[in-house]
Structures are given as C-alpha cells and as structure tokens.
Amino acid sequence: MTAGCGPAEPSTLLALDVGNTRLKWALYDAPRPGARLLAHGVQFLENIEALAEGDWRQLRPPRWVLGSIVAGAGVRHRVEEQLEQWDAQPQWVVPRAEEAGVVNGYDHPARLGSDRWVAMIGARQRLLARGQHRPCIVVMVGTAVTVEALDASGRFLGGIILPGHGIMLRALESGTAGLHVPTGDVRPFPTNTSDALTSGGTFAIAGAVQRMWDNLRVHTGQVPVCLMTGGAGWKMAPYLTVPFELVEGLIFDGLLTIAASRFGQAAARLNGAAPASAAPAAPRSSPPAQSAHR
Numbered sequence: 001m002t003a004g005c006g007p008a009e010p011s012t013l014l015a016l017d018v019g020n021t022r023l024k025w026a027l028y029d030a031p032r033p034g035a036r037l038l039a040h041g042v043q044f045l046e047n048i049e050a051l052a053e054g055d056w057r058q059l060r061p062p063r064w065v066l067g068s069i070v071a072g073a074g075v076r077h078r079v080e081e082q083l084e085q086w087d088a089q090p091q092w093v094v095p096r097a098e099e100a101g102v103v104n105g106y107d108h109p110a111r112l113g114s115d116r117w118v119a120m121i122g123a124r125q126r127l128l129a130r131g132q133h134r135p136c137i138v139v140m141v142g143t144a145v146t147v148e149a150l151d152a153s154g155r156f157l158g159g160i161i162l163p164g165h166g167i168m169l170r171a172l173e174s175g176t177a178g179l180h181v182p183t184g185d186v187r188p189f190p191t192n193t194s195d196a197l198t199s200g201g202t203f204a205i206a207g208a209v210q211r212m213w214d215n216l217r218v219h220t221g222q223v224p225v226c227l228m229t230g231g232a233g234w235k236m237a238p239y240l241t242v243p244f245e246l247v248e249g250l251i252f253d254g255l256l257t258i259a260a261s262r263f264g265q266a267a268a269r270l271n272g273a274a275p276a277s278a279a280p281a282a283p284r285s286s287p288p289a290q291s292a293h294r
C-alpha cells in the first residue's frame, strides 16, 4: 500500500516497454519507484490491436502513460491507437545526455535504444537503493541482446548489441543448406546439429557477457555487479559465467524513476501529499511474471 496518500489515488501510471517482439505493460498506483503494481501484461506485437478491447478494457484509466519503444513508427502508431480511449497523452522516452544519475556516453545520446537507456536507469536506481556504488553490467536478452557497461559513478561507458537466440538460428538456417533442425540442448561438447546450434547461441551470449564484464573490471579496477533482464533472460541464467542477478522488470524500474521526475510533483499535488521524490526507494515494483507467455 502507498503510505501518506489521500483516499483517492488518481495518479496512476501506465508504463510501456515496446520491444521488437512483444509489448509489456504495467499499471502502477503512482509515478515513483516502489509504487504498487495494479495490473500488468504482455502482448506480441502482431496482437496489439487486441489491447483496447481486451486487457485494457477494464483497466483503471491511467493519469499518465510513459513508455520505451524500439519498434518502428508503424508499431508506435498502432500502440497510440489503443491508448486513444484514455485522456492521457503517451510520452515516449528519448535518451538524453544525462538523466536520473546516469550519464550517457554514446556518441549521439539520442541514437541509443530507449530500452537500453531506461534499463540502465533502472539498474542504477536499484544499486543506489542498496547503497552499492559499484560498476555495473546490464544484460538484456530480448529479440536482440545488449550488454551495457556503467562505471561506479553512473557513467554509461558503452555497450554491445548482438543477435538474440531466435535471430542467430534464423540467420544460420537461411544462410546454409544443412541447418534446418529442431531446437536442441545446451551441452558442453555438442555431438549433434541441434545441440551444436543451441549451445553455440547460448555460449555466444554468455561469452559476450563475460567479455564485457572483464572489460569493465579491467577498466575500473573493481568487480562489477551484473544485472540481467529481458524476456529470454531466464534461458541464459544457467549458463552465464559471471556472478549475476536475474531482475524481471529493470525497464519498469527505470520508467518509474523517470516518471517520478516528470510527474512526481503533479502526483503529490493530486494526492495532497509531500512531493514524490526520484530518490532511490526499495525496488518492490517489478511485474513478477514478465517472462511468462502472454
């Protein structure tokens, strides 16, 4: 429950994470870290049109809509159509040079994927809430895989993008004659084509994470924290070779942090309470089943 708020809670936030495969959404009772999760869900991009008449039909109307989107303008337009039933104008995060304690080291800050930016803000928020001032690797396993490096001061030094499991397999299938085989198992020494492909993709990702973790440890002279998130994060969990934590809703943590600075003052006025602060709070707000099917 939210403490210190008036009886009505008009300050609901609908947070959106639109990737290249799925739209993830979460409704919170307030725009701040630690807000109460009221409802959440997942929809494959091809089924976006089902949202307004489906999952969102009975939803309490959000006061604000804040999202990250890396799918194209066409998808954004389709999402915005589903949001038209409510007054709230959706705001889409565009990576800045600096936000919520994270400094963006990208050559062109706005060209960084907004999901990567928001996940780093979520990671930073999480570390600060625990008083951990350490370098951090953020791994996101979705359609693509990204591995970001942040130093202990919150500076994003840079990161890598590689294909996700599905794209790797499809690339191999389409570029060869003899690799049309069912999914296999991850084995240390694969002895059939299916296992060789499945293990190859998994080790490619695990190896990339190890390499970035090494790069950051050498660069900073400190042992990095590694946070992993994304729909297929659980598939990688058994195979990472560095110490890590699987965190379901890093993007939602980041969106709540950004929402606190954008809407916190207004929310406090609506609730007649002290202004919500963007200061670190215990991260209690992640949707629990983000990786579940639909």
Ligand SMILES: Nc1ncnc2c1ncn2[C@@H]1O[C@H](COP(=O)(O)OP(=O)(O)O)[C@@H](O)[C@H]1O
Residues within 6 Å of the ligand: 018, 019, 020, 021, 022, 023, 141, 142, 143, 144, 164, 166, 230, 231, 232, 291, 292, 293
């Ligand atoms: N329950 C699941 N079982 C198998 N694979 C899954 C599952 N959930 C997600 N994935 C994989 O994760 C990816 C989607 O994760 P997600 O984080 O939603 O990606 P994006 O943000 O790029 O849309 C897909 O490529 C899919 O292969």
Ligand SMILES: CC(C)(COP(=O)(O)O)[C@@H](O)C(=O)NCCC(=O)O
Residues within 6 Å of the ligand: 019, 020, 021, 070, 111, 112, 113, 114, 115, 116, 141, 142, 143, 144, 145, 146, 161
């Ligand atoms: C790298 C991504 C494709 C990852 O997308 P996702 O797997 O989350 O769907 C996305 O963050 C993106 O389009 N980035 C823009 C380019 C960049 O970050 O440099």
Ligand SMILES: [K+]
Residues within 6 Å of the ligand: 018, 019, 020, 115, 140, 142, 230
């Ligand atoms: K994503």
